[in-house]
Amino acid sequence: MAPVVHLEGVVAVMGGFPVLAGADLHVERGEILLLRGPNGAGKTSLLRLCAGLLPVERGIAQVLGCDIAADRTAVRNRVGLLGHSNGLYADLSVSDNVAFWGATVGASGDDVAASLERMGLSGRLAKVPISRLSAGQRRRTALACLVARRAELWLLDEPHAGLDAAGRDDLDATLRDASAAGATVMVASHELERAGALASRVVEVVGGQVRG
């Protein structure tokens, strides 16, 4: 079966600096992959590259069968990215946000409700504007948006950060369900025991390259 992610010698540049300096990576369908590594190693850039947000300067890069070195836009809408920012609209409520992001992929009202339920955001909380929520609650909302998107490849950048214990358990359960349903998951995290327990494989990202 074709790998979900195939990177060979990938170099990516931001502001003249090579954030990825020859990364090789191979990810099979259904894997939950943990990316470990020091700050500034390139984990975030790697995830953004796979989402089609960072241009490939050199090397071979294929995600979900699409050549993203040639055309970054082809892989979009099959990939879900939860980056450092949440991608939310501060003035809209939780349910407005999730409904909007769900609608961009044609999700129904039921899907949206289910997603909110899943992340513990239904009820009174759903009507609150994002600007009045705590960081952890915003993260949950962002996750709910991701769940509503039903992507084939999930890319999460330090998703546990800011979540309380219950939130982290919910997140882990969500990722396991996604993987069981056939999605592939790549998680960059410093939560080594928790993510390590979740992951089927661990790789090290150092100096813009990948090991392991």
Added chain:
Amino acid sequence: MTSAVPPTTSTDTASPSGTPGAVRRPTGTRFTRVLGVATLVGMIWLVVFGLFLSPNDATQKAGVRILYIHVPSAWLAYLAFGVTGLSSLAYMIKRTRSLTWDRIAGASAEVGVLFMGITLVSGSLWGRISWGIFWTWDSRLTTTAFLFVTYIGYLAVRNLGGTHQQRAKRSAIIALLAVLEVPLVHFSVKWWRPLHQNESVAEGKLSGLMLFSLFVGIIAFTLLYVWLVLHRQRVLAMEDALDDQGLDVALAERRAEGAQV
């Protein structure tokens, strides 16, 4: 466009072919040297005719000589604009995509801005000498002023950073939008303030030797434009190559940082 220039003593300047730098490569080639000589001859010819051999105008006296700079500059400004537009189009079309087109567009814009400035200043002076006013809102002057500001914006967009391809795509789009916009500006100003009577009459009166000097000016300036753009385009190519070399160095450092862990 490269020639066999004998390598001079080694320095760390990049060469366009990408070989790590032992060769200092100037941007001149046989073609540009010939062109440069032709330009110089053209300019001298222009000075001779413009300042000495052509007669004074009956009404404007010596003031008409500014036209020999003003009209060729204006022609050049629009030529540069056209070249930037066409090069940008060439870049956007996948089949002809090449960073050379992007660099030609950039070089042409830089030279064009210079000549737009000269056009505006010389036109202003001519207006002052001929009719006592520095500025008038006729469609040509106003459109040239707009072109000037638009190109300053274009050059600012070129300096926004990112990879060479990002810069090229972004600037090409802005240039093509400018091609859309400038005719609109021209026509709206033209309908707004139809050409003043005395201006059109004044220009119609050039004849004989004066007209010839004007054509000499146009030819000389065109040669100058081509010479400037060729050289500038090559310098831009070298700057880009230098960036690429810098990337190789940065890559090596980045990998070394990884090896230490």
Added chain:
Amino acid sequence: MSTWRIARLIAAKDLRIELRSRVVTNQVLPFAALVMVMFAFALDNDNVLTRVAPGLVWLATLFSMLVLVQRAFAVENADGALDALQVAGVRPGGIFLGKALALGAQLAVLEIVLLLMAVVLYQAQVAASGAILLIITFVAATTGLAFVGTLYGGLAAGAKGRETLLPLLMLPVVAPVLIGATRATEAAFGTNGATSSEGWPWIGLLTLFAVLFGVGGTLAFGSLIDE
């Protein structure tokens, strides 16, 4: 999803944000009103003000539009929403049309307020015969402005420190709209003895402008926000 459905979704989202945050009503409209008052301070002559009222309305519109466009994209960039829209594979042409639609709606409200202020502050008078010309002028000009604002706003929103580029890039481009809309509005008002019939050629120009930038923007927007 069709581009048109995406556009409606995005426009609805933008307008809902405005409804909840009320930034336009609480900040931009007062700013526009202030600009109109400051024109009166600067020009200091009632006859002059009445005569140039159409031009002042459109000038105030353009200055306020700079703020509107920056707001439209600040909302997207505050939390990386524009990135998320791209990753979600939402067609950029649809994003462009949707944001232009919302921007146009906000501009329309702004212009109505400014027009009323011109009538009140500058004693501008709208002839009944000019009403249709006036309405069409506003529609054509607003459409063009919304397209240009969204397009260049998208470019200027790209990275930090780029917002200052917006006025430099956008104002030269909207010059034809300023000239055309002002002349057509003057014709509708009957200022300076202009008759309604003189306004129609300008409508043609405004419409051409709107069409060119509507098409150009839909095609180019994706490339401009794709960093």
